[in-house]
Amino acid sequence: MARTQTDPVRIGLVGLGWFGRLHRQVWDSCPGAEVVAICDVDAAAARGEGESAQDAFHTTAGTGGAARSVQDIPAFSDITQMLQACEIDLVDIATPEALHAGHAQTALTAGKPVIIEKPFTTSGADARELARMAQAADLPVCVGNILRFDPRYMHVMAQFKALGQKPQHLSLQRHFQRSALAVYGRVDPFYGACIHDIDLAIWSQGARPTRALGHISRHQQSGEVIAATGMLEWASGHTAVIQNAWIMPAATPAGFAFESTFLARDQALTVRSQPVVEQIGAARSDWPEFFFWPEIGGDIDGALRRELTHYLDCARDRKPSDRLPLDEAVWGIETADALVRSAMTGHWQDVGV
Ligand SMILES: NC(=O)c1ccc[n+]([C@@H]2O[C@H](COP(=O)([O-])OP(=O)(O)OC[C@H]3O[C@@H](n4cnc5c(N)ncnc54)[C@H](O)[C@@H]3O)[C@@H](O)[C@H]2O)c1
Numbered sequence: 001m002a003r004t005q006t007d008p009v010r011i012g013l014v015g016l017g018w019f020g021r022l023h024r025q026v027w028d029s030c031p032g033a034e035v036v037a038i039c040d041v042d043a044a045a046a047r048g049e050g051e052s053a054q055d056a057f058h059t060t061a062g063t064g065g066a067a068r069s070v071q072d073i074p075a076f077s078d079i080t081q082m083l084q085a086c087e088i089d090l091v092d093i094a095t096p097e098a099l100h101a102g103h104a105q106t107a108l109t110a111g112k113p114v115i116i117e118k119p120f121t122t123s124g125a126d127a128r129e130l131a132r133m134a135q136a137a138d139l140p141v142c143v144g145n146i147l148r149f150d151p152r153y154m155h156v157m158a159q160f161k162a163l164g165q166k167p168q169h170l171s172l173q174r175h176f177q178r179s180a181l182a183v184y185g186r187v188d189p190f191y192g193a194c195i196h197d198i199d200l201a202i203w204s205q206g207a208r209p210t211r212a213l214g215h216i217s218r219h220q221q222s223g224e225v226i227a228a229t230g231m232l233e234w235a236s237g238h239t240a241v242i243q244n245a246w247i248m249p250a251a252t253p254a255g256f257a258f259e260s261t262f263l264a265r266d267q268a269l270t271v272r273s274q275p276v277v278e279q280i281g282a283a284r285s286d287w288p289e290f291f292f293w294p295e296i297g298g299d300i301d302g303a304l305r306r307e308l309t310h311y312l313d314c315a316r317d318r319k320p321s322d323r324l325p326l327d328e329a330v331w332g333i334e335t336a337d338a339l340v341r342s343a344m345t346g347h348w349q350d351v352g353v
Helices: 018-028 079-085 097-109 124-137 151-163 178-184 194-205 302-317 326-345
Strands: 009-014 033-039 090-093 114-117 141-144 169-176 211-218 225-233 239-245 256-264 267-272
Touching (some): 018 033, 018 302, 033 079, 090 302, 097 114, 114 302, 124 141, 124 326, 151 256, 194 326, 211 326
Parallel strands (some): 009 090, 114 141
Antiparallel strands (some): 256 267
16 A cells, blocks of 8 residues: 555664664654664664663763663664565664765665765765765755754854854864763764764855865874864855864763854854753762753653654655755765865865865
């Protein structure tokens, strides 16, 4: 029987690690969504019993990321087998960064709309190829650049739009505890953490930067990343400076700190990580994060929920997102590529070559 607009969108979730489990929790409480298949190479993760290092360094409101049993849902260790065995309307990819492009290509080849966690891909060539495939197949490819759905940044962009201006300079800082590097250091920081701020900068300008200068500082003995720093420039002369360090103390509230300033003539807007609720205990004080993926009343809320419900609509209507046009996600990866090349050569690099 033909499916109708009111039938739930049947989701195949690929990658049931720390963030895939949060996606799962959003879908569980999202009207019109149904996770019908899961796929993970780790059998414990596929059963919903995975344990993640991330639980120790992310403090979020509620219990966010808690494992839930998925034993009632067919589980696979291979995305192709999952797509062959199950009727799926949307593939949601939350696997490690370097696997996104391959998993998305498999899903698009099978004729499925996809959601891909950030970073979209780890090379501009892969990003462009996915955009080409999406256009050829007329399928939405939705990228998890979550700050597009954070009300604080939505407010900033709306203010500039109302003024008819673009920020002339952006100062974007986002810092994490060293323990987070054990997981997210598996990818170059310009694709990992910096992609959030690269995307903010592209969102604010509505254009691809023309050139980029990148630098990565490393620990002298271990070679571990201390900080990634990038500078972007647009044809308009507007600029952005992006800073991302991995040496915040373990007691950092919420596990990370950020400050993003958007400057134009007679206009300066700053978003920073600040407490919504202060939680002071005998041994430690903290503040749980309330904007990204807080668990409120048992459901995952915040920007992640706003993002996934928007992308659910895109998949149902088979329409690309107007909140994050795919071209802009491609520009983000091309910008990260240029920053990586620049950090290797010590010179400015053109973006998108
Ligand atoms: N939007 C955000 O702010 C945000 C926050 C955290 C993570 N993420 C992104 O989410 C993605 C997942 O991150 P995570 O923290 O959950 O990592 P993770 O390592 O905890 O989870 C990845 C999962 O993928 C599984 N996997 C590995 N290879 C696979 C394969 N071939 N097929 C199926 N499953 C496979 C692993 O077994 C693991 O369970 C990453 O791209 C990360 O950057 C985004």
